[in-house]
Amino acid sequence: MLTNAAVPFRVEKARVDEEMIRAALQSEDAHPRDIADALAESKARKVSHRNPGNLVLGCDQVLEFEGRVLAKPESLEDAREQLTAMRGKRHRLLSAAVIYEDAEPIWRHVGVVRMQLRSISDDYLEDYLARNWQSARQSVGAYKLEEEGVRLFERVEGDYFTVLGMPLLEILSFLTVRGDLKS
Numbered sequence: 001m002l003t004n005a006a007v008p009f010r011v012e013k014a015r016v017d018e019e020m021i022r023a024a025l026q027s028e029d030a031h032p033r034d035i036a037d038a039l040a041e042s043k044a045r046k047v048s049h050r051n052p053g054n055l056v057l058g059c060d061q062v063l064e065f066e067g068r069v070l071a072k073p074e075s076l077e078d079a080r081e082q083l084t085a086m087r088g089k090r091h092r093l094l095s096a097a098v099i100y101e102d103a104e105p106i107w108r109h110v111g112v113v114r115m116q117l118r119s120i121s122d123d124y125l126e127d128y129l130a131r132n133w134q135s136a137r138q139s140v141g142a143y144k145l146e147e148e149g150v151r152l153f154e155r156v157e158g159d160y161f162t163v164l165g166m167p168l169l170e171i172l173s174f175l176t177v178r179g180d181l182k183s
């Protein structure tokens with residue numbers, strides 16, 4: 001997404017224990033928004049300590065369905081189960097972004113999108129997974145909106161980029177206002 005926007009960046013793995021952070025927050029009944037924000041912040045903070053003088057962007061996305069935060073389906077069977085449970089209903093994608101500079105948080109945003117799944121048939125679901133599992137397995141909802149996953153939806157209320165994984169427009173606005181990006 002940043003490459004397509006001609007924004008120069010390099011990727012550095014944060015290597016934080018996301019499962020531990022997520023489990024700890026879920027045990028305290030944290031709100032999905034706070035879970036996404038905490039995960040994004042943990043990555044940005046860790047990488048920022050190693051990169052003084054740089055802006056560090058940490059991101060994370062969670063899927064909320066009927067009050068639960070779902071993790072990425074591990075197998076095609078998990079994806080079938082998850083999409084079967086969610087069809088005909090609404091779920092939310094929450095994409096958090098946190099920017100650090102010199103080990104201090106200087107900006108944060110959580111984008112929220114409401115997704116209304118069609119009541120897809122078992123037949124179509126099987127066809128969809130057979131065609132798309134290898135790609136869709138990278139996504140928390142087992143779909144990619146920019147691919148065939150769009151056919152699963154009746155309505156998408158919110159920002160396209162937030163579905164893809166980060167609140168890109170808000171990130172670009174912040175960097176532009178600060179003068180890091182020309183406009």
Ligand SMILES: Nc1nc2c(ncn2[C@@H]2O[C@H](COP(=O)(O)OP(=O)(O)OP(=O)(O)O)[C@@H](O)[C@H]2O)c(=O)[nH]1
Nearest residue numbers: 060061072138139140141143144145146163164165
């Ligand atoms: N391309 C695309 N990616 C999507 C879509 N929906 C969700 N995702 C991706 O699904 C991922 C959310 O799953 P996560 O469990 O956070 O996995 P991850 O981001 O691969 O890795 P970590 O967050 O570092 O664990 C995000 O990276 C999103 O970019 C979509 O419609 N299109």
